Amino acid sequence: MSEHPQLVTQLLSAVVAYTWFFETCDETVLDDDTALKQQEYAGYLLNQLSDADKRRVADELAILAASETDPAYREFVETFAFAMGLVESEEG
Numbered sequence: 001m002s003e004h005p006q007l008v009t010q011l012l013s014a015v016v017a018y019t020w021f022f023e024t025c026d027e028t029v030l031d032d033d034t035a036l037k038q039q040e041y042a043g044y045l046l047n048q049l050s051d052a053d054k055r056r057v058a059d060e061l062a063i064l065a066a067s068e069t070d071p072a073y074r075e076f077v078e079t080f081a082f083a084m085g086l087v088e089s090e091e092g
Contacts, residue, residue: 012060015042019084020076043084054086 019042022035049057058081068074081087 008056009060009064012057013064015046016061016064016077016080018042019080020073023076046084046086049086054081057081058087 019039022030022039022042025035046054046057061077061081065074065077068077082089
């Protein structure tokens with residue numbers, strides 16, 4: 001993947017954005033159980049990564065969070081790796 005450095009960043013951005021949608025959408029848009037199920041499935045898939053890849057995801061998330069201007073979304077990105085079980089502490 002080193003030949004396409006933006007690939008990881010863009011795919012991770014998409015995963016975070018969709019997870020944010022599941023986290024914040026109103027139950028009139030999507031019922032809470034379905035949203036939670038989708039978030040858990042995203043976490044399950046991400047936890048299939050090797051430890052080194054999990055670390056890379058956490059590092060990429062830190063970069064994405066640093067450039068985010070929306071405070072609520074920045075906090076979501078900052079805590080994403082912990083919330084998904086990729087790291088053991090919220091500090092990454």
